[in-house]
Amino acid sequence: MKWREAINDYETFLKIERGLLQNSIDSYVYDILRIQKFLNENDIKESPIEISQETVQNFVYQISKELNPRSQARIISGLRNFFDYLVFEKYREANPVDQIESPRLGLKLPDTLSIADIDLIISAIDLNYQFRGVNLGHRNKAILETLYSCGLRVSELTNLKISDLFFEEGFIKVKGKGNKERFVPIGKNTQKLIDIWLDIRKHIDVKQESKDVLFLNYKGNQLTRAMVFTIIKKLVEKVGLQKTVSPHTFRHSFATHLLENGADLRSIQMMLGHESITTTEIYTHIDKSQLNKVINTYHPRK
Structure with missing residues (x-):
């Protein structure tokens, strides 16, 4: 299974099964495309069903140098959901993100107006x-x-x-x-x-x-x-x-x-x-x- 095929299937799942709006679906897909770009830039030929925990860990290490902890946590969570879907559909046996910890986040209180x-x-x-x-x-x-x-x-x-x-x-x-x-x-x-x-x-x-x-x-x-x-x-x-x-x-x-x-x-x-x-x-x-x-x-x- 190629990345584009897996992403298209996942988009359909998010829309039909989870009923998400297109803006939310686009956000999920954007984060998946980040790891695909990482693979291309590093000439790694792993498909969504082949990608290893080590590769995902290297990707997380890379984004940790570029993004704040909250953005890192969002991407890790999005990837975990994506690979959970692939496991659920029996494309994979295990989720390569399961053993990867998200960065600790302090409590962020919403901005309010008086x-x-x-x-x-x-x-x-x-x-x-x-x-x-x-x-x-x-x-x-x-x-x-x-x-x-x-x-x-x-x-x-x-x-x-x-x-x-x-x-x-x-x-x-x-x-x-x-x-x-x-x-x-x-x-x-x-x-x-x-x-x-x-x-x-x-x-x-x-x-x-x-x-x-x-x-x-x-x-x-x-x-x-x-x-x-x-x-x-x-x-x-x-x-x-x-x-x-x-x-x-x-x-x-x-x-x-x-x-x-x-x-x-x-x-x-x-x-x-x-x-x-x-x-x-x-x-x-x-x-x-x-x-x-x-x-x-x-x-x-x-």
Whole structure:
């Protein structure tokens, strides 16, 4: 079995069996292509079913000189999954990555915004902004409010459908990782902003494939993830906020603010769509950091 054949089979598995989005599949494949490039550069003629643990170890040693520990760990994990698949399909008898340890990682807490930061960014949106005759200011405000008030991933936001809106019940239906669906509460204020955008959307020449897509560009096509990043980047620059802010920052802020205001971890897990509560537990570390800050600031024996 050649590398291209194995990668194509694996892509199909990730798409059909695991239900991953194309962006996630591309990330997995990119890391596999790195080891294929390593083999070519070192004139190593080992196929995916022949590659040895020693070769993989040499590859890991090479990337350890080029990448930070977190990137190394991601690549090792991706390769382990790839070779697990080959073992599962009986192309190999053993996984050459099984005995290779990932670098130790310190706890990386997600970046968050304060409520004041979020208000500052959203208030900077020009509601009169138009492009090619389409008012995009109200769209942008609805986008940011939806990201923050519902804690969505950017791909979940761009894939949101009009048919996913259940405003009378106070929920939206979200399709997350692995095509798993969940219902997330949506507040009245965010509903109102979306309704304003829907009125504007009626005057756009919507492309057939995007008829049910909620957020569109001025051409009537589905909004891209990259454009959401751009909208946020420009607003952050506009207000002069000295922080790195992405769509995911709004999601992290959503979870952090809920926890700080007394929400239970299980409810936050369900709203974020985390498969395991251990993923959600990272926000308890953020909360503890805030408690340490309070002690160090206000306690007389600090």
